[in-house]
Amino acid sequence: MLTLIHFTFCPFCQRVRLALGYKNLVFTETAARFYGPEHFRSISGFERLPVIVYPDGSRQGESLEIIAELDRRFPVTPPLHQGAIAVADLEAVLAWRARISGMLFRLIAPTLPQYPGLGDDPRAMTFYRERMEGWLGDTMEGLQARRHQWYASMEADLNGITDRVARHGFYTPVFSVADTLIAGDLTGLRLLEGITLQPELNAYFARVEAAAGISLLPEPLKQGQNL
Incomplete structure (x- = not known):
């Protein structure tokens, strides 16, 4: 297994x-x-x-x-690369993701402690805070306070991807590696306080989660163990 x-x-x-x-x-x-x-x-x-x-x-x-x-x-399982997405389309979504990286993590870094095993673990939070604040050049509190500024900085890029997934259903008409990247990386935006995402983007998250049978939002693990 x-x-x-x-x-x-x-x-x-x-x-x-x-x-x-x-x-x-x-x-x-x-x-x-x-x-x-x-x-x-x-x-x-x-x-x-x-x-x-x-x-x-x-x-x-x-x-x-x-x-x-x-x-x-596992070639008999549904493909995520060949047959699901063209090379040019994957390169485009990777370039989009690289472009928004700095703003995205400034937005989601303060939201991720809502997940079990991070915000409720002082040792983990100490390391997380030091690492994120050193990388992003601001405190968690400062990032949280400026979330509307960071969101505005990437809103055009976010709207572009929202329009595309609303038009196709996924990044392309079928689920692909691009959707694992987009949905996995953007999920933290759903936890932002005082910022409402477009309904089309929330509908996309729901489609991706349904296709994978996976919930991306904070919830206790149903299997495995904490180490």
Whole structure:
């Protein structure tokens, strides 16, 4: 059986959860604590998560590489790359994601402690705060206070992707790796206080979750354990 070692709150981990769910692959989840690279190595062999453990015992990190490997290892499952999305379309969504990265994380960083295993764990929050504030150059409180500014900075890019998924249903007419990236990465926006997302974007999140049979919002894990 597959085992996914991940953080409940991590956008990159959410990508893989969506891929596994869409492919209807049976997997167990191990929710790691956000205690730092040494701890991550001790439980997964990698300094970053997600990490997937395959039935043969081999392990792999990096979310998009994992998703590509799932296509290769399980060819009878619905594809997420070839047959689901053209190379040019995938390159376009990756360029869009790179363009919004800074603003996106300024927006979602203060929301992610709503997930169990982060905001309710002082040790994890200490590491998370130090890492996020060092990277983003502002305090959690400052980021939260300026959320309307950050949102306005990426609203045009967000509207563009919203228009596309509303038109096609998914990023293309069928679920693909692009949807694992968009929905997994943008889910934190749904937790923003005082900011209402477009109904079309919320409808898209619902379609993606239904297609994968996975909920992306904070909820207790139904299986696995906390380490």
